[in-house]
Amino acid sequence: MKHRLKLKRVVLLELILIMIICMFSGCSKSSKLKKNGEIYLYYTNKDRTKLISKTYNPEGDDTIAQIEEVLNQMNTSAKKKNCITAKPESVEISGYTLYDKTVNIDFSSSYYEMSKVTELLCRSAIVLSITQIKGVDYVIFTVNSQPLVLDGNNEIGSMKAEDFVAGEESNINSFQNLNIVVYYADKDGKNLVSEEYSGVYDANTSVEKLILDKLISGPELSQYQRTIPSNVKLLSVMTKDGICYVNFDDSFMTESTDVSPELEIYSIVNSLCELSYINKVQISINGETNVKFKDSISLEYTFTRNLDIVK
Known part of the structure; x- marks a missing residue:
């Protein structure tokens, strides 16, 4: 019997890459121009159809301080034309913890009110931004302290930057x-x-x-x-x-x-x-x-x- 292939992580990769693949080929190359200590913060265009990056230099002295700083910065619209925060204002971050190089970010129940495209862009923007901080390799999302579950029963576990980023030659x-x-x-x-x-x-x-x-x-x-x-x-x-x-x-x-x-x-x-x-x-x-x-x-x-x- 044939079924539609519920690709789980593969579906996430497919949809994210289709939306942002052209943009990422540029970002990969421009990353060589970053100065020491700088990272990329990821936002979306006003139509919420692709990610847009801007360089940022965290001022925090340790990993926890930089995580808080980056999350706060991502809640602030970037000083770029046609650029808005990837996380909608209605979606609140209830808290976060850091353990064993993994950041667990807890969201309000309004997280599930995002459209599929907005959710994917929001999640990829946060993971891509946070995992650039030294001492952070993985990110886990929870909603009201419960694991993030998408598509009915697909529990989303720990995520890393490579789950979302394509190589420079990808298209x-x-x-x-x-x-x-x-x-x-x-x-x-x-x-x-x-x-x-x-x-x-x-x-x-x-x-x-x-x-x-x-x-x-x-x-x-x-x-x-x-x-x-x-x-x-x-x-x-x-x-x-x-x-x-x-x-x-x-x-x-x-x-x-x-x-x-x-x-x-x-x-x-x-x-x-x-x-x-x-x-x-x-x-x-x-x-x-x-x-x-x-x-x-x-x-x-x-x-x-x-x-x-x-x-």
């Missing part, structure tokens, strides 16, 4: 149509079943990563089961000479699902082998392959597609 033509097949477990957890997705994706993100992200996110259909724990972290994925090399953190070994180790492994292998240029899959844990997955399957060798367990 609108880097977005292409995507059709992928992902294998989950059936309701009984005894066989694999396929789910097909179609949509648009950023060609700068590998299809292999998109497939693995979908496996980690889990199926959309209630009659299917996830095969990979939701908190597994994908460390890297690359394909060379027909072999896809997938590297997970150790939570792939320690966290459990309601399906057999065999289904876990082959949901990955079969999904990736749907791509015409992948024939085999090598799975590693923190870069190591001399381990037994769940004490039953050796990861020392490559895996090929297994259709015997597909319903």
Whole structure:
């Protein structure tokens, strides 16, 4: 069954990049002209269709002081023609905290009253501005102290600048149509079943990563089961000479699902082998392959597609 591909972070990237990609190619190049200590503050044009940057030199002595300073500055219209604050005046910041290089910003409930485009621009402007401060790598948004949830059930976690910024060579033509097949477990957890997705994706993100992200996110259909724990972290994925090399953190070994180790492994292998240029899959844990997955399957060798367990 086909579904519209709910791309989660990919959708965020797609929409943000489509709106601001042309502007960012200029910003990337102009960043070389910044003086020591300067950062970019991001605003929007009056039509709220793209981001506009201006240089600013924070005066605060420490990270907390600079965070407060930047947020205050972003609440003040920039002295630029056709430039307004990215955050609407009706959306209030209730507070913020800094812990382990992550800034958690809490907003009033009016945050959810923003249109989709305004919300995306507001969020990207704040993340891009705040993460330039030394000692800040990530930003988390909450609303009334609860995680930010978009599109019904898509919880937005920690965000970094790279989630929003495209490289200098990126352009609108880097977005292409995507059709992928992902294998989950059936309701009984005894066989694999396929789910097909179609949509648009950023060609700068590998299809292999998109497939693995979908496996980690889990199926959309209630009659299917996830095969990979939701908190597994994908460390890297690359394909060379027909072999896809997938590297997970150790939570792939320690966290459990309601399906057999065999289904876990082959949901990955079969999904990736749907791509015409992948024939085999090598799975590693923190870069190591001399381990037994769940004490039953050796990861020392490559895996090929297994259709015997597909319903």
